[in-house]
Amino acid sequence: MSDATALTADRILDTAEEVLRRYGPAKATVLDVARALGVSHGSVYRHFSSKAALREAVAERWLARVSTPLIEVATNPEPAPQRLRRWLAELSGTKRRMAREDPELFDNFHQLATLSEGAVANHLEVLAGQLSMIVADGVAAGDFSVPDAAVAGRALLQATARFHHPSHRTEWNExxxxxxxxAVVALLLDGLRARPAG
Amino acid sequence: MSDATALTADRILDTAEEVLRRYGPAKATVLDVARALGVSHGSVYRHFSSKAALREAVAERWLARVSTPLIEVATNPEPAPQRLRRWLAELSGTKRRMAREDPELFDNFHQLATLSEGAVANHLEVLAGQLSMIVADGVAAGDFSVPDAAVAGRALLQATARFHHPSHRTEWNExxxxxxxxAVVALLLDGLRARPAG
Structure with missing residues (x-):
């Protein structure tokens, strides 16, 4: 009974991550997580109404570990060009460090995330949004000149995929x-600085 | 005997592709290909001295189907900005068409290519080289201003990976x-046009 009252969403997600780490994405189900917690699967369903809902929540929490610390960089008062450079280096560095430190867990999380389209789409929106904010600041300060900061933010994220998208993880040791x-960031920064061609 | 004399490298590679198409990369070995050709494996070894050599040759031929037609675009006399735009659209379009028309074969070739590091590295050099040539033409014509055309060509290829690298194939239906x-190409073209910041 006391266990049931202490069964928070966070505790379920901690356990789901542990199950994911040990047994891979196929076993990160409501039933397996309930078993690992020693509770009925009904207790877990009260927090996550389906296998997909649990999976999305695990993916979201993992992806937030990447995007949340970047807010500090995105909102830093330093000039937009330096800030943009630092933000992209940090995104790439974080992903590469995670992949290097625990490759198997990284692969498991990546597989889980590819099954959680909503969580991934939202994550990419968040990252592109942070980039757009930096670009808009740069435009306001006269450092950048782009027709649409939102489009530019999205393009910056996509143009640097090789350095942060998990699909490229096997190339990160090169x-x-x-x-x-x-070289890519320098070219992109020059693109932001340029006046659009007439 | 007449079969043995007609056993050219090209005929072996045709058969290796057929084996790859039907049975996947694990079966594209010298032994399996020899069996499919109805010849001894010694006859195949005369052309390809190992499983790895055969695999590299299959990967090279497949990758050349992408890079060779692009030479016509890269050497076209149209202005470098348009040519660059067309070249990138054509690389992306070719890859996406191949993935769409025969997804299973595309996956098999991709798996084979990831095992053929030399062939892939060479392919990327060829593509980056074509881009560098276009950039150099643009610099000579006064359209572009970059410190190093070779570095810029490599950066252009990497910045557009999402649109041609097979690791992104699951995103190509978005x-x-x-x-x-x-949007990415427009930003990159602006980057090439820009004067480098002092």
């Missing part, structure tokens, strides 16, 4: 990756 | 993909 990121 | 490509 030598020269930081030089490659630097 | 609505708005052409608009996304257009």
């Amino acid at each position: 030598p020269g990756l930081d030089d490659d990121l630097e | 609505p708005g993909l052409d608009d996304d490509l257009e």
Whole structure:
């Protein structure tokens, strides 16, 4: 009874992550998580109404670990060009560190996320939104000139996919990756600075 | 005997592709291909000295089907900005068409290619080289201003990975993909046009 009252959504998600870490995405179901918690699956269903809902919540929490710390960079008062450079380096660095430190868990989370289209789409919106904010600040300060900060933010995220999208994780050990990121970012920054062609 | 004399490298590669199409990358071995051709594996080894050599040759031929037609675009006399735009659209379009027309074969070739690091590295060099040539032409004509055409060509290829790299194939059905490509290319073209910041 005391266990049932202490069964918060957070505790369920902690356990779901542990199940995911140990057994992979196929076992991160309501039933398996309930078993690991020693509670009835009805108790878990009270918080997550389906396997898909639980999966989305696990994916969201994982993705938020990437996007939330970036808010500090995105809202930093430094000039937009430096801020943009630092934000992209940090996104890429965080993903690469996660993949390097625990490759198996990273793969498990990635597989789970690919099944959680809503969570991934939302995550990409959040990241593109932070980039758009930096671009808009740069336009306001006269550093950048773009017709549409939202479109530019989305384009910046996509143009740097090789350096942060998990589909490219097998390429992240290649030598020269930081030089490659630097070259791509330099070209993109020049693009933001340019006056649109008439 | 007449069969043995007609056993060219091209005929072996045709058969290897057929085996790959039907049975997947694990079966595209010298032994399986020899069996499909009705010849001894020694006859195949005379052309390809190992499983890896055969695999590389199959991957190279497949990748050349993408890069070779692009030479015509890269060397076209039209102005570099239009040419660059057309080249990137054609690379993306070719990959997406191949993935759409025969998804299973595309996956098999992709798996085979990921095992053929040399062939892939060479393919990326070829593509980046074509882009660098267009950039250099643009610099010579006064359309572009970049410090290093080779670095810019490589950056252009990487910044557009989402639209041609097979790791992104599951995203190629998303609505708005052409608009996304257009936004990324517009930003990159502005970057090439810009004077480097002092």
